[in-house]
Each structure stands twice: as structure tokens, then as C-alpha cells.
Amino acid sequence: MSRLTTRILIVLSVLSIVGIVATQVYWVRKAYEVRERQFLQNATKALGQVARRVAQPAAGVPVDVQVVTLSPAYYLVTLNAPINPRKLEFFLSAELQIHQILTHFEYGVYDDQAGQLVYANSTRHENESSLSTPSGVPSVASPYYFVVRFPNQVHYLTQQLDTWILGSMIVLLITSFFVYLFYRMLTQKTRTEDQREFINNMTHELQTPISSIKIAADVLSSPKIMEQPERMLKYVRMVQEETLRLQQQVETVLTVARAEKKGAFNLQPVPIDMHELLYQLAERHGDYLHLELDAHYSVIQADRLHVGNVLGNLVDNALKYSPVNPVIRLMTRNENSQFVLMVQDNGIGIAPEHQPHIFNAYYRAPGANHHSVKGFGLGLSYVQKIVKAHRWKIALTSALGQGSTFSIRIPQPIVHPFSQNRKSVLNSDEL
Incomplete structure (x- = not known):
């Protein structure tokens, strides 16, 4: 495989991985937005029904209800009739369950005498809630209103996306496996190329002392060399030096090979x-x-x-x-x-x-x-x-x-x- 082909494969793999991850994130986000819109619609319908059931209008006066969405988890409900607070908690629980909103909620009723919202927490059975009067509440003409908040709305919607999230995790896991596999293949390819180059270098390096030793051995095997002691000594030294060089080269290779196999040197x-x-x-x-x-x-x-x-x-x-x-x-x-x-x-x-x-x-x-x-x-x-x-x-x-x-x-x-x-x-x- 050429370097150009390898680079093209790397670029295509990176683009594919980025595309897969981006697609998964996009669809999970879209699924969450759909769930959030459904939650808003169901909450608006349920709160409208609750307002009509707890209203105490004067005879012959129709009930006018308006549900204002302050945030996906916070709603203001106004009406033109007094509210029966004793019925509010019951109907809130009933209507929310009917509309498949099965999460914890907090509510508050405006107290005309106290001039403020008085909160109650139906799930925790607390006398006082952690909620405070909502900021940014639009001015209302009627003094009759109540607010409802869903503090665990994000967690509730996320739980409904378990299948999507699990599928995304599986895709990411598979993608990670292929990334690791591709990385190992590239690493092995590089190592194979390095080992091939090492064999070429080793062959070249070993040929030099072997050739020198062979030449010296041919000269020393000649009968006439005995008549030239200085020349004979020169070739003997050549054999000794080249043998030592060859020994050092082999020892270096063996030492590194032993270290890679055992993972440690035997130090003294x-x-x-x-x-x-x-x-x-x-x-x-x-x-x-x-x-x-x-x-x-x-x-x-x-x-x-x-x-x-x-x-x-x-x-x-x-x-x-x-x-x-x-x-x-x-x-x-x-x-x-x-x-x-x-x-x-x-x-x-x-x-x-x-x-x-x-x-x-x-x-x-x-x-x-x-x-x-x-x-x-x-x-x-x-x-x-x-x-x-x-x-x-x-x-x-x-x-x-x-x-x-x-x-x-x-x-x-x-x-x-x-x-x-x-x-x-x-x-x-x-x-």
C-alpha cells in the first residue's frame, strides 16, 4: 500500500467517523426536541383542564383560561374566577397522569390576602417549597392564577431517550473499535516497514565485516604469507577487528531482542x-x-x-x-x-x-x-x-x-x- 493510498484512507476514515458522530448527535438532539414539544403540548392541555376544574366562577360567567409558558419546565395559568386550592393538588396529579406526564411537579397559588405566591409540594410533602416567585412573570389583569414547575423535566425527557442513547453508545463503541483496529493496522504497517528497512541495513552492515574477514582469510591461507610476517600480522589484526565489530553488532541486536521479549535487562x-x-x-x-x-x-x-x-x-x-x-x-x-x-x-x-x-x-x-x-x-x-x-x-x-x-x-x-x-x-x- 502506497503512502498516498494510506493518507487517502486516513482522511476518508476520519471524515466517516466525524460524520457518524455528528449524525448521531443530530438525531439524538432532534429526538429530544420532539419530546420537549410533546411535553409542552401535553402540559398546556393538562393545566388548562385543571384550571377549568378548580375555578369557582360566578353564575352564568364562562371560565376564561390562559396558560403562559415561562420555560419548557415552568407554566403560569391565569383565569377569571377564584381558585379552590383544596382541589388544585388533586386535579393536578390526575390530569398530569392522564396526559402521561409522570414526573415530580411543584405548584403555587397566588394568595390575594397575602399578596404573594404560596407554594406547596405534593410529592415531597414539604410545608415549604424551594421555589420562589418567578422572575419575568408577565403582568396579569386577573388576581387569580397559579404556577406549576417541573424541576426534573430535563431528566424526565432524557430517560425517554434511553433507546436513542443506547443506540448511539453502541454506534460509538463500534466506531471506536474500528478506529482502534485501523490504528493498529497502521502501526503494524509502520513497524513492518521499519523492520524491513532494519533487515536491509543489517544485511548491508554484516556484509562489510564478513567480506573483510573473507578477504583476510584468503590472504592468510596463501603459503607465501608466511614469508611476509608484517603483512600477515596486518591481516590478523583485520580479522580480529572485524570479528569484534561483527560480535558487537550481533550483541546489540540480541540485547534489544531479549529486552523486548523479557521487558527488562539483567543489570549488575x-x-x-x-x-x-x-x-x-x-x-x-x-x-x-x-x-x-x-x-x-x-x-x-x-x-x-x-x-x-x-x-x-x-x-x-x-x-x-x-x-x-x-x-x-x-x-x-x-x-x-x-x-x-x-x-x-x-x-x-x-x-x-x-x-x-x-x-x-x-x-x-x-x-x-x-x-x-x-x-x-x-x-x-x-x-x-x-x-x-x-x-x-x-x-x-x-x-x-x-x-x-x-x-x-x-x-x-x-x-x-x-x-x-x-x-x-x-x-x-x-x-
Whole structure:
């Protein structure tokens, strides 16, 4: 599947998901509005019937009733005759039940003598209700009116949409499942591509030492080589170096594979003077490597083999992605009871969009993923795994064309008399 096809599928999937969710929200909202209109119509009819039944008109005077909707849950009922409050509660309960309005209600009757609304709560049987005189009540010509409020109206209408809501939840659940499935497919596709690239890189990397060993073996198998001891020694050293290189490459792959399978490294922590380790590392490199060791306490508890591999991987990574004249700085300092190690280079840098992925196994940033740059794409993944296994923290600061800086923070260095900084700056020229 090409990248263009993948992007088209992603866009179409996103649009489909948004469309499904928007459609469900739209129909649930429409269903609620329909229920609300039905509630309003039924409440208006029921309250009109209640007003006619509780009115006490004068002989021969027709009852004139008006139901004013203050809100979908609040109604004002006016009439041109006195109200029998003793009948109001009974008829309210009866008419609302007849019109299928089965929710709690509160009502109040205007008391002409007191000049205010007097409320009662038929469901809770309270002497006083939490209601107050409604604001925004239109002026009425008649002093005979009562108000009714449904405090649980929204909850009551929502309960009637249980089927709609359940259906929407099922659709969202199915949609979420397909989103997760699609995400896993894309992740697996990316991982497969990375593994394929890793196999290509590994094949290329392993061919180089194998070819060198084969050439050296052919030369050493010649009878005349015994007459040229210097040349024979040269090819023996070549075999040793290439064998060691091949061994390191295989060990890196096996170490990462074991860590992914078991989920952890078998660490053997011992006290290590990091400055001593950095001196030894600098001896194996040229004048491009600079040490700036400002930490007063440099002894830590760690696995010596893995920490040495971490330092080697970071320096090798900096060297591979630096220009013709590389400058690599190894810096240390103590900060907030921590030992901080930084590896800084003047290389090509890493774009922000690629930085979150550089610690993934097999990942190599675009532009660096070619055979002229050696490596399997496992170095930084191995570094992060070792850092996490020690419960340390690693961070990256980088920008295109401005180099990269990897910082490792190690908590609670061991205070040791030999961990005092012996040199603040050590260049390879001084070694």
C-alpha cells in the first residue's frame, strides 16, 4: 500500500467517523426536541383542564383560561374566577397522569390576602417549597392564577431517550473499535516497514565485516604469507577487528531482542566513576572529542557494561550524523542532587516531527536512512531501554542544522573522594 493510498484512507476514515458522530448527535438532539414539544403540548392541555376544574366562577360567567409558558419546565395559568386550592393538588396529579406526564411537579397559588405566591409540594410533602416567585412573570389583569414547575423535566425527557442513547453508545463503541483496529493496522504497517528497512541495513552492515574477514582469510591461507610476517600480522589484526565489530553488532541486536521479549535487562549495578569511563572513551577517539567535566560528584551505581555501551552508542551516533569536521562535547555537572551527562554534537540535527520517534526500534529519520550512514536503527532504542532500566531520564534537544544534545539525568550520585573533578576541560590533544 502506497503512502498516498494510506493518507487517502486516513482522511476518508476520519471524515466517516466525524460524520457518524455528528449524525448521531443530530438525531439524538432532534429526538429530544420532539419530546420537549410533546411535553409542552401535553402540559398546556393538562393545566388548562385543571384550571377549568378548580375555578369557582360566578353564575352564568364562562371560565376564561390562559396558560403562559415561562420555560419548557415552568407554566403560569391565569383565569377569571377564584381558585379552590383544596382541589388544585388533586386535579393536578390526575390530569398530569392522564396526559402521561409522570414526573415530580411543584405548584403555587397566588394568595390575594397575602399578596404573594404560596407554594406547596405534593410529592415531597414539604410545608415549604424551594421555589420562589418567578422572575419575568408577565403582568396579569386577573388576581387569580397559579404556577406549576417541573424541576426534573430535563431528566424526565432524557430517560425517554434511553433507546436513542443506547443506540448511539453502541454506534460509538463500534466506531471506536474500528478506529482502534485501523490504528493498529497502521502501526503494524509502520513497524513492518521499519523492520524491513532494519533487515536491509543489517544485511548491508554484516556484509562489510564478513567480506573483510573473507578477504583476510584468503590472504592468510596463501603459503607465501608466511614469508611476509608484517603483512600477515596486518591481516590478523583485520580479522580480529572485524570479528569484534561483527560480535558487537550481533550483541546489540540480541540485547534489544531479549529486552523486548523479557521487558527488562539483567543489570549488575556497581559503583562507577563516570569521569574515569569518559576518559577511557576519549582515548579511543580523535581530537574531535572534547570533555568538559564539571561535576564534583561523578560516582554512580550502574551496570558498567551497559553504561559503556550507552556512551559508545551516543558518541557513535553523534559522529555518524556530523559533517566533515565533527565537534563532539561530553559534559557533566551536578544539578539538584543529580549527575547530568550531556553528549552534544554539531551534526545535521533532527526535525521536531521526527524527535518523538527516534527512540523507537528500527526507526531512522528520513535523510539518514541510507547505507552511507552505518547502523541498524537500534542504537538509540538500546540507549533508552538501558536508561529506563536504571530508572534514569533521557532528553533530546535538537534543531535542523544546529546539532543535537542528549542529556541523561542520574539521581543521587555517590559522594566519593575520588569523584572530585580532576580536569574541567580535557581535549584529546591532552590525552
